[in-house]
Amino acid sequence: MEKPVRSIVIVGGGTAGWITAGRIAAEHQHDSAQAVQVTLVESPTIGIIGVGEGTWPTMRNTLMKLGVSETDFFRECNASFKQGAKFAKWVNGADDDFYYHPLMLPQGFQKGDLSSAWQREGSAQSFSEAVCYQEAVCEHGLSPKLITTPEFASLANYAYHLDAGKFAAFLQKHCTTKLGVKHVLADVTRVVAAESGDIAAVEVERAESNGSDQIAGDLFVDCTGFSSLLLGKHFEVPFVDRSDVLFIDRAIAVQVPYADDDSPIASHTISTGQEAGWIWDIGLSNRRGVGYVYSSRHTTETEAESTLRNYVGDEFSELSPRKIPITSGHRELFWKNNCVAVGLSAGFLEPLEASALVLVELSAEMIAEQLPACRSVMDITAKRFNETFLYRWDRIVDFLKLHYILSEREEPFWVDNRKPESIPDSLQALMSLWKFRAPGDHDFTSNNEVFPAASYQYVLYGMGFKTNMNWRSASDAERMFAQEQFALNERAVRQALDTLPSNRELISKIKQYGFAAI
Amino acid sequence: MAKLVSLHNSIHQELRISPEKAEYHGAELNMVPVMLSEFLKLAVQFPIALTKNKETGKFACVAMLGFAEKENLFWQHSKLDTLYTPLHIFRQPFFLGRNDAEGHSVTDSDQQYVVCFDAESNSVVSEGGELLFTSAGEETPYLQKMKAVLAELLDGETRTHTFVETLLELGLLTSMQLDITFANGESQRVNGMYTIDEKKLNALSGDTVVRLHNEGYLAHIYAMVTSTGQIYSLIQKKNARLSAAALNV
Numbered sequence: 001m002e003k004p005v006r007s008i009v010i011v012g013g014g015t016a017g018w019i020t021a022g023r024i025a026a027e028h029q030h031d032s033a034q035a036v037q038v039t040l041v042e043s044p045t046i047g048i049i050g051v052g053e054g055t056w057p058t059m060r061n062t063l064m065k066l067g068v069s070e071t072d073f074f075r076e077c078n079a080s081f082k083q084g085a086k087f088a089k090w091v092n093g094a095d096d097d098f099y100y101h102p103l104m105l106p107q108g109f110q111k112g113d114l115s116s117a118w119q120r121e122g123s124a125q126s127f128s129e130a131v132c133y134q135e136a137v138c139e140h141g142l143s144p145k146l147i148t149t150p151e152f153a154s155l156a157n158y159a160y161h162l163d164a165g166k167f168a169a170f171l172q173k174h175c176t177t178k179l180g181v182k183h184v185l186a187d188v189t190r191v192v193a194a195e196s197g198d199i200a201a202v203e204v205e206r207a208e209s210n211g212s213d214q215i216a217g218d219l220f221v222d223c224t225g226f227s228s229l230l231l232g233k234h235f236e237v238p239f240v241d242r243s244d245v246l247f248i249d250r251a252i253a254v255q256v257p258y259a260d261d262d263s264p265i266a267s268h269t270i271s272t273g274q275e276a277g278w279i280w281d282i283g284l285s286n287r288r289g290v291g292y293v294y295s296s297r298h299t300t301e302t303e304a305e306s307t308l309r310n311y312v313g314d315e316f317s318e319l320s321p322r323k324i325p326i327t328s329g330h331r332e333l334f335w336k337n338n339c340v341a342v343g344l345s346a347g348f349l350e351p352l353e354a355s356a357l358v359l360v361e362l363s364a365e366m367i368a369e370q371l372p373a374c375r376s377v378m379d380i381t382a383k384r385f386n387e388t389f390l391y392r393w394d395r396i397v398d399f400l401k402l403h404y405i406l407s408e409r410e411e412p413f414w415v416d417n418r419k420p421e422s423i424p425d426s427l428q429a430l431m432s433l434w435k436f437r438a439p440g441d442h443d444f445t446s447n448n449e450v451f452p453a454a455s456y457q458y459v460l461y462g463m464g465f466k467t468n469m470n471w472r473s474a475s476d477a478e479r480m481f482a483q484e485q486f487a488l489n490e491r492a493v494r495q496a497l498d499t500l501p502s503n504r505e506l507i508s509k510i511k512q513y514g515f516a517a518i
Numbered sequence: 519m520a521k522l523v524s525l526h527n528s529i530h531q532e533l534r535i536s537p538e539k540a541e542y543h544g545a546e547l548n549m550v551p552v553m554l555s556e557f558l559k560l561a562v563q564f565p566i567a568l569t570k571n572k573e574t575g576k577f578a579c580v581a582m583l584g585f586a587e588k589e590n591l592f593w594q595h596s597k598l599d600t601l602y603t604p605l606h607i608f609r610q611p612f613f614l615g616r617n618d619a620e621g622h623s624v625t626d627s628d629q630q631y632v633v634c635f636d637a638e639s640n641s642v643v644s645e646g647g648e649l650l651f652t653s654a655g656e657e658t659p660y661l662q663k664m665k666a667v668l669a670e671l672l673d674g675e676t677r678t679h680t681f682v683e684t685l686l687e688l689g690l691l692t693s694m695q696l697d698i699t700f701a702n703g704e705s706q707r708v709n710g711m712y713t714i715d716e717k718k719l720n721a722l723s724g725d726t727v728v729r730l731h732n733e734g735y736l737a738h739i740y741a742m743v744t745s746t747g748q749i750y751s752l753i754q755k756k757n758a759r760l761s762a763a764a765l766n767v
C-alpha cells in the first residue's frame with residue numbers, strides 16, 4: 001500500500017499550533033505502532049502574538065476533546081465566562097446606545113420567529129432584551145451556571161475569556177505530557193522541497209546545538225502566525241486583501257488591573273464604538289484586556305492612543321500599550337500540496353466577533369477528523385478544506401460588515417463604512433430580502449455556516465433595522481405564540497436573576513473548590 | 519436559626535435535653551447527610567445517594583427522606599418513624615465547636631473541639647428529659663453517649679469524604695434520573711441526586727475490585743446500589759400520604 005500519513009509536523013506554538021496539535025493527537029492517540037506522531041516546532045526567539053482573549057462556545061467542545069479539566073483551565077488561564085457581546089455606541093454614539101449579541105438563541109427560535117412580533121408591537125424593550133434572558137444575566141454581572149453544575153455543562157450557554165499567553169502554555173503542557181506531542185524548540189530556517197513540490201522537511205536551527213538538522217513529515221501545518229512561513233512564503237499562495245470591506249488595520253492593546261480583588265467581572269465582551277473603530281473590553285479573572293482597533297486611514301496613532309486613554313482612564317499612563325498592525329484578509333487557499341495553514345497564517349479579520357479562534361478550532365477539527373490516510377487522497381481533502389473555509393471567511397466578512405452598515409454615526413470612518421461599494425454583493429442581497437422579512441434559517445443553508453440566522457437578527461434589530469411587515473398580517477396563531485414566548489422569556493429572566501451567582505463569585509469558587517466532572 | 523453555646527458543667531448543670539424532641543430537627547428534612555459507618559443500617563430503609571453541596575459543589579452522601587423540599591415522609595405523629603435514626607439527626611442538639619480567641623464558638627474546624635448545644639432547640643426542656651451533668655459536675659451517661667456520637671461524626675466525615683473521592687476517581691458516579699408519577703397523577707422530577715453507575719461498577723478490573731474490598735468500600739458500594747430500591751418504599755409512603763389527604767378533604 002501507499003505510504004500512510006503518519007508524521008505530522010506543526011510549525012508554530014501559538015494557540016493555533018497547540019490546538020491543532022492537540023486535536024490531531026487526541027483523535028489519533030493509541031498505543032499501537034500505527035499511531036500518528038505529531039511534532040510541534042516552535043521558535044525560541046519569535047514570541048506568540050499573545051492577544052486573542054475572546055472565544056466561542058465551541059471552545060468548550062474543543063477543551064473536552066483535548067481531555068483537559070475545565071477547573072484546571074480556569075485556574076491556569078485566568079479564564080472567565082463570556083455570554084455574548086455588548087455593542088455600545090454603534091448606532092449613534094449616545095450613552096444609552098447599546099444592544100446585545102448573546103450566545104443563546106431568541107426564546108422559542110426553533111419553533112417560530114419572534115422578531116416580526118417584536119417589531120409589530122413596538123415593544124418598549126430592545127430586541128435582545130425582549131427575546132433572550134441572557135442580556136439580563138449579563139447586565140447583572142451574573143455567571144451562566146452554578147458551582148453544582150458539572151464541568152462544561154451550562155444553564156445559560158457560554159464561552160470563555162482567557163489569557164492568550166497562559167492558554168498557549170496550558171495547552172503545551174497538556175499536549176506534551178498527556179497527548180504525546182513532541183515539542184521541538186527551534187527556528188525553521190528553510191523549507192526542503194521534494195521533487196513533487198511537496199514539503200519533504202523543514203530545516204531547523206536548535207537553540208541548544210550548533211548547526212542545523214531536518215525534520216521530515218507527511219503533512220505540515222503552518223501555524224507561524226502573520227509570517228505565514230510555509231503557505232505564504234514558501235508556496236507563495238496569494239493573500240486576498242479584504243480591507244476594501246473591513247477598514248481596521250491597527251490595534252493598541254493594554255492590560256488593565258482591577259481596582260481590587262472583588263471588582264465585578266463582566267460576563268460578556270464589551271465593544272464600544274469610537275471615532276475610527278471600536279474598543280474591546282474583556283474581563284479575565286485577574287485583569288481586563290482592553291484594546292482599540294482602528295483604521296489608520298481615518299485617525300492617527302496619537303489620536304488613537306488618546307482615545308484609548310480616555311476609555312481606560314487615569315491608570316492608562318502606568319500601562320504599557322502594545323501596537324499591532326493588522327491586515328484584513330486571508331490566503332486564496334489554505335491547503336496546498338501537503339501543507340495546511342491554521343490561525344493567523346491563514347488570515348485575520350478584525351476581532352469583532354472573536355472569529356479567529358473559532359476558525360482555528362474548526363480547521364483543527366476538520367484536519368483531525370478527516371486526516372487523509374495517504375498522500376494520494378490528500379488533494380481531495382485539501383479541495384474540500386479550501387471550499388469549506390473560503391465559504392466561512394466570506395460569511396464572516398459579511399457578518400462583520402453588517403455591524404457597520406446600519407450605523408448612523410457621522411465620523412468619516414462610519415460614513416465610509418456605509419458606502420455601497422464597500423458592501424459585498426452577498427450581504428447587499430440579504431439586506432434587500434430582509435427589508436420584507438426577518439432573517440431565517442432558510443437564508444443560511446450550508447453545512448458550513450458560522451453564524452446562525454439568530455445572530456443576524458440580534459445585530460440587525462439591535463442596530464435599529466426595520467423589516468417592513470405591512471405586506472402581511474400576523475395570524476392569530478403567530479400572535480399567541482409570540483405572547484407565550486415573551487412571557488416565557490420574562491419568567492426565564494426572573495428565574496435566572498434568582499438563581500445565578502455573580503461571575504466573580506463563581507470564578508472564585510471554581511478556584512477554591514472546582515467543578516465535578518458529572 | 520441555631521444558636522450555639524459551648525457547654526459548661528457549672529453553667530449547664532440544670533440543663534435538660536429531651537431526646538425525643540431532638541427529632542424535631544429532622545421534621546422538615548428531605549435528606550440528611552450520612553456517614554459511611556451507617557450505610558448498612560440505613561440501607562434497609564432509606565435510599566442512600568449523593569448530592570452536591572450548594573455552596574461548594576462538593577459531593578456528600580445523604581439518605582433520602584422525601585421528594586419535595588421540606589418533605590420528610592418518615593415524620594409521622596410528631597416523631598420519626600424509622601428503624602434507625604441517622605446520626606446527624608440523633609446528634610441533635612449537640613455540635614462540636616472550637617473556642618476562638620474571643621470565646622465565640624466556631625463549628626467545623628479541626629482545632630481543639632468543645633461540645634456546644636443549640637440553645638434555641640425545642641429539645642431544651644425545663645422538665646423531664648435528660649440531665650447532662652451530675653450534681654458533682656460529672657458527665658452523665660447520656661452526655662457521654664452523645665459525645666461519642668459527635669466523635670463518630672467527626673471521624674466519619676473524613677472517612678466518608680475519602681470514600682466519595684475514590685468513587686469520583688474511578689468514575690463510579692452517575693446522576694439519577696427520577697421522574698416520578700404519584701398515585702394522584704401528580705408528577706415530580708428529582709434533580710441533583712447521584713448514585714453508583716452499575717455499568718461502570720460491573721466493568722471494574724479485578725485489581726480495582728480487590729483494592730475497593732481492601733479499603734472496606736465494596737460492601738458500602740453494594741449497600742448503596744441495593745438501597746436505591748428503597749425509592750419505591752418512599753413513593754409508597756408518599757402515595758399513602760396523598761390518599762390520606764384526599765380522604766380528609
Ligand SMILES: Cc1cc2nc3c(=O)[nH]c(=O)nc-3n(C[C@H](O)[C@H](O)[C@H](O)COP(=O)(O)OP(=O)(O)OC[C@H]3O[C@@H](n4cnc5c(N)ncnc54)[C@H](O)[C@@H]3O)c2cc1C
Pocket residue numbers: 011012013014015016017041042043044045046047048049050051052053054055164186187188189223224225226227229251253291324326342343344345351354355356357358360
Ligand atoms: C488585536 C488582536 C485581537 C484579537 N482578538 C481575538 C479575539 O478576541 N478572539 C479570537 O478568537 N482571536 C483574536 N485574535 C486572533 C488570535 O490572537 C489568533 O488567532 C490566535 O492567537 C492564534 O495565533 P497563531 O497561533 O496563529 O499565531 P501566533 O500566536 O503569532 O504564533 C506564531 C507561532 O509561530 C512561531 N514561528 C514563527 N516563525 C517561526 C519560525 N521561523 N520557526 C519556528 N517557529 C516560528 C512563533 O514562535 C509562534 O510560536 C486577535 C488578534 C489580534 C491581532
